[in-house]
Amino acid sequence: xxxxxxxxEAGKLNAQLVEWRRHLHAHPxxxxxxxxxAAFVVERLGEMGVTEIRTGVAKNGVAAVxxxxxxxxxLGMRADMDAxxxxxxxxxxxxxxxxxxxxxxxxxxxxxxxxxxxxLLTAHRDKLKxxxxxxxxxxxxxxxxxPAMIADGVLENPKVDAFIGLHTGNFWTGVDAGEIGYxxxxxxxxxxxxxxxxxxxxxxxATPHRTIDPIAIGCQIYTTLQTIVSREISPLAPAVLTxxxxxxxxxxNIVPPDCVMKGxxxxxTAETRKELQDRIRGIVEGVASAMRGSAxxxxxxxxxxxxxxxEMTAKLLRAAGAVVGPEHVREVDEPTMGGEDMAFFxxxxxxxxxxxxxxxxxxxxxxxxxxxxxxxEDVLWTGTGTMAQFALTWQDD
Ligand SMILES: [Zn+2]
Ligand SMILES: [Zn+2]
Numbered sequence: 194x195x196x197x198x199x200x201x202e203a204g205k206l207n208a209q210l211v212e213w214r215r216h217l218h219a220h221p222x223x224x225x226x227x228x229x230x231a232a233f234v235v236e237r238l239g240e241m242g243v244t245e246i247r248t249g250v251a252k253n254g255v256a257a258v259x260x261x262x263x264x265x266x267x268l269g270m271r272a273d274m275d276a277x278x279x280x281x282x283x284x285x286x287x288x289x290x291x292x293x294x295x296x297x298x299x300x301x302x303x304x305x306x307x308x309x310x311x312x313l314l315t316a317h318r319d320k321l322k323x324x325x326x327x328x329x330x331x332x333x334x335x336x337x338x339x340p341a342m343i344a345d346g347v348l349e350n351p352k353v354d355a356f357i358g359l360h361t362g363n364f365w366t367g368v369d370a371g372e373i374g375y376x377x378x379x380x381x382x383x384x385x386x387x388x389x390x391x392x393x394x395x396x397x398x399a400t401p402h403r404t405i406d407p408i409a410i411g412c413q414i415y416t417t418l419q420t421i422v423s424r425e426i427s428p429l430a431p432a433v434l435t436x437x438x439x440x441x442x443x444x445x446n447i448v449p450p451d452c453v454m455k456g457x458x459x460x461x462t463a464e465t466r467k468e469l470q471d472r473i474r475g476i477v478e479g480v481a482s483a484m485r486g487s488a489x490x491x492x493x494x495x496x497x498x499x500x501x502x503x504e505m506t507a508k509l510l511r512a513a514g515a516v517v518g519p520e521h522v523r524e525v526d527e528p529t530m531g532g533e534d535m536a537f538f539x540x541x542x543x544x545x546x547x548x549x550x551x552x553x554x555x556x557x558x559x560x561x562x563x564x565x566x567x568x569x570e571d572v573l574w575t576g577t578g579t580m581a582q583f584a585l586t587w588q589d590d
Contacts, residue, residue: 197320197385197585200516202313210302210309210573213237216286217301220451221294225252225338230274230362231306234329237308241315244325252517253316255329258351258369259314261321265588268325269271269353270580272307272579273300273333273537282564288392297566299361300334302551302573306359309577310373314584319399322588326353328538336384336495337539347539355505356544357583358535359576363558367526370569374525374548375506379572381546382431383466384532389414389487391452398446407452409440409581415454417480421472432469433459433530448516459530461498495538504545507585509545512583517575531561 216509222230231253235246237259237341245258281288281295289295311327332338334338347353368374390416393407415436428434441452458473460466474490481488501509513522535546551568552558559565 197317198580199545199585200579202514203309203328203574203581206309206312206577207571207574210305210577211570212306212571213305214302214570217304218296219287221289221291221296221301223278223294224278224332224335225341227253227274228232229315231255231329234304234308235580238311243311250309251331251338251345253331253343254338254342254347255325255335256347257311258324259311259318259321259327260324262319263322265323265479266354267323267351268540268587269328269348269356269544270307270310270584271324271328271337271356271535271537272303273330273509274304275300275332277334277562284565290526291487295564297563298334298561299568300333302361302568303359305574306576307580310353310584311347311442311582311583313577320585322544323353325584326351333534336532336534339496339534343537343541344544347461353542355542355587356538357509357536358544358546358581359547359549359580360533360550361576362561363549363550363552364529364561366524368473368523368548368550369554370515370550370552371571371575372521372523372550373517373575374523374550375509375545376501376525376528377503379461379500379528380496380525381528381533381536382461382530383463383496383498384457385461385466385470386455386457386493386495387473388493389454391481391486393448393450393452393486395450396448399449404448405450405484405486407450407486408487408489408527410427410481411439411441411452411454413484414477414480414488417476418473420475421469421580425472426465426468430465431461431530433464434469435474451468459532461528465496466497467492474584478575496532497540498536499533499536499539499546501545505545507542508587509547509583512586513547513579515582516578547579
């Protein structure tokens with residue numbers, strides 16, 4: 194790759210990346226309804242001379258192929274495109290033009306950075322082995338966009354052999370803007386939701402002995418569930434079990450017939466994830482039955498843990514080092530218990546998902562999904578550069 198300087202080319206592209214990101218930021222779309230965003234992507238790709246474009250993948254996803262002049266394998270390069278139902282409060286000149294919707298997770302930047310990588314790669318088809326398949330994905334925030342695209346055949350024709358993707362923002366610590374963060378183990382957690390329904394027997398509040406009180410059962414279930422993480426899962430295995438809603442009843446003198454709780458669980462390994470699920474089911478059913486009622490739990494399975502293939506991580510270190518300098522490629526301090534549906538792609542082929550820190554520092558950084566979330570646009574080029582450099586070099590050995 195002596196005669197191609199991606200670091201320099203990506204740097205020169207930053208103003209363009211900012212322009213694209215601001216346009217997308219001003220026009221956020223939710224879930225699978227990324228109609229305008231997909232159209233914007235297709236238009237930009239067309240300008241770059243990309244002709245092999247499939248639209249309408251899982252409703253509004255886009256898959257585009259850039260073929261290199263040299264023989265080789267196919268790299269799937271993924272960016273998510275969806276925003277969130279958040280009312281923006283940044284006051285930025287390019288703030289959301291749609292009330293109640295905001296790019297509060299940085300997916301606008303992901304889309305812009307992948308377009309930038311496409312721009313660089315179309316200029317270097319003569320150096321590109323095999324092909325890249327650009328995957329612009331809707332509905333990451335629901336955790337359902339990636340599996341929907343897979344079900345719609347995005348990994349076929351041509352078949353994808355490996356993956357790369359990134360998340361920008363301030364999720365992880367240990368790396369600063371301008372650097373690239375990686376993890377040798379899991380980077381993000383499995384994230385499942387669940388609904389517990391407790392069924393008792395309603396009646397008069399003055400005659401509890403003639404009822405089966407679902408609130409009393411629900412409280413015992415809630416309390417006992419807390420012992421899964423504290424008393425059953427290994428203290429060396431990160432796990433989260435949160436009950437976020439607890440609903441029952443209609444009046445102070447009525448024992449209601451049922452009670453519903455909703456929660457989420459997070460784990461960094463498949464084993465811990467299964468253990469959590471099994472024990473939730475056991476406690477829910479056991480406690481309810483011990484108290485004369487019944488209860489069931491329904492799981493809504495989200496993404497598995499996001500775990501990188503070691504050989505792909507090694508290739509990422511090399512590519513990122515060429516762009517930001519090896520001393521600026523750092524392992525993140527610890528994984529996050531947030532979920533990421535990129536994990537569904539990484540189940541299908543080896544790949545690497547990396548962290549692109551776009552922090553401001555100095556107290557200016559708000560959490561992801563916050564109405565004031567923003568990101569440092571000066572470093573967009575490092576994400577674009579790392580992706581493009583990876584695509585040009587991952588088959589070198
Ligand atoms: Zn998010
Ligand atoms: Zn996100």
